[in-house]
Amino acid sequence: MLKLGIIGTSAISHxxxxxxxxxxxxxxxxxxxxxxxxxxxxxxxxEDVSLFTNLDDFFASDMDVVYIASPNSLHFExxxxxxxxxKNTIIEKxxxxxxxxxxxxxxxxxxxxxxxxxxxxxxxxxxxxIIRNFLAEKTVIGGHxxxxxxxxxxxxxxxxxxxxxxxSDFSGGALMDLGVYTLYAAIGLIGKPATAHYTxxxxxxxxxxxxxxxxxxxxxxxxxxxxxxxxxxxxSEIYTTDGTLVLNDCQDVxxxxxxxxxxxxxxxxxxxxxxxxxxxxxxxxQAIQTQDKTAVEHWLDDAQxxxxxxxxxxxxxxxxFKADLHAGTISN
Numbered sequence: 001m002l003k004l005g006i007i008g009t010s011a012i013s014h015x016x017x018x019x020x021x022x023x024x025x026x027x028x029x030x031x032x033x034x035x036x037x038x039x040x041x042x043x044x045x046x047e048d049v050s051l052f053t054n055l056d057d058f059f060a061s062d063m064d065v066v067y068i069a070s071p072n073s074l075h076f077e078x079x080x081x082x083x084x085x086x087k088n089t090i091i092e093k094x095x096x097x098x099x100x101x102x103x104x105x106x107x108x109x110x111x112x113x114x115x116x117x118x119x120x121x122x123x124x125x126x127x128x129x130i131i132r133n134f135l136a137e138k139t140v141i142g143g144h145x146x147x148x149x150x151x152x153x154x155x156x157x158x159x160x161x162x163x164x165x166x167x168s169d170f171s172g173g174a175l176m177d178l179g180v181y182t183l184y185a186a187i188g189l190i191g192k193p194a195t196a197h198y199t200x201x202x203x204x205x206x207x208x209x210x211x212x213x214x215x216x217x218x219x220x221x222x223x224x225x226x227x228x229x230x231x232x233x234x235x236s237e238i239y240t241t242d243g244t245l246v247l248n249d250c251q252d253v254x255x256x257x258x259x260x261x262x263x264x265x266x267x268x269x270x271x272x273x274x275x276x277x278x279x280x281x282x283x284x285x286q287a288i289q290t291q292d293k294t295a296v297e298h299w300l301d302d303a304q305x306x307x308x309x310x311x312x313x314x315x316x317x318x319x320x321f322k323a324d325l326h327a328g329t330i331s332n
Contacts, residue, residue: 002285003062005030005087007078008069009042012092016067016119017046019277025285026065032058059085065288067119068092071164072171073323076101083108083116088288093120093180097171097323099307104330106300115296117284118303122251123184124280127270131189131245131256134268135238140190142220142239145182145250148174148210148227157203165228166207171321173207175200175313179226183306185236185250186215186222192305193217198313201229206319213313252276 200211
């Protein structure tokens with residue numbers, strides 16, 4: 001089994017551990033938090049977990065893979081340390097703030113001969129491969145992907161505070177938090193767009209609370225919607241020359257129904273996993289255990305396309321992050 005270390009003590013880390021346990025491929029052995037009390041509280045329901053408040057000591061410990069789920073802007077620095085320490089590294093989406101950061105992490109993973117993954121769970125869903133296979137015989141002419149969910153942090157924001165998820169210092173906002181799923185759906189199922197733009201409702205710090213974007217392909221557009229101050233119940237759709245494929249969502253896909261222009265409907269054979277993060281946990285473990293460099297490079301190429309598109313969309317809306325200041329000076 002892969003010895004798993006965790007950085008980050010929010011609920012998403014508990015969810016990943018649950019998925020890792022279901023996969024039977026990992027054993028949670030180490031946890032880092034800045035405060036010992038926080039680490040102790042997080043780990044109280046787990047057995048034989050070593051707790052660390054020093055990152056150097058954490059990365060020097062005996063583990064095979066680290067899962068990073070700290071605030072967005074901390075991902076890059078922590079991932080650099082993980083890769084240099086020879087640890088396979090899984091980073092919760094969005095894995096980086098800028099494409100330059102991802103390019104550098106890929107370089108480090110090559111130099112230290114370990115794997116790098118972005119935990120954008122919908123990209124690893126088996127449903128995506130079923131949809132890809134179905135679309136292989138179709139001509140796509142457009143699409144719409146949406147993910148908008150009212151944030152649990154909106155109360156704090158409306159009270160005048162600035163939670164990390166709405167902070168430009170921490171690379172927050174609706175596009176980075178939820179819009180990344182829509183881009184993984186579009187790029188994973190249709191391909192990389194030629195360009196993109198984004199129109200957003202923004203805070204004074206430029207971070208977006210919701211927005212609508214267009215991905216521009218050679219012969220058609222795809223629209224995306226992201227939001228954290230509202231909830232959308234719209235499905236996602238992919239348009240083809242002979243009908244429309246409707247997905248219940250762009251992530252956690254549980255149904256995909258194609259209706260042709262003659263009215264005939266076809267349901268794709270999709271069975272949802274018992275945990276939303278199980279399929280990504282399984283995919284990462286299998287890649288590490290089989291040393292499947294080809295698959296991982298393909299995933300990272302798509303991740304690079306996602307983050308280049310995110311960056312283009314941010315620039316079009318003038319959304320700026322503290323991380324942008326060092327985007328051109330990343331080095332050893």
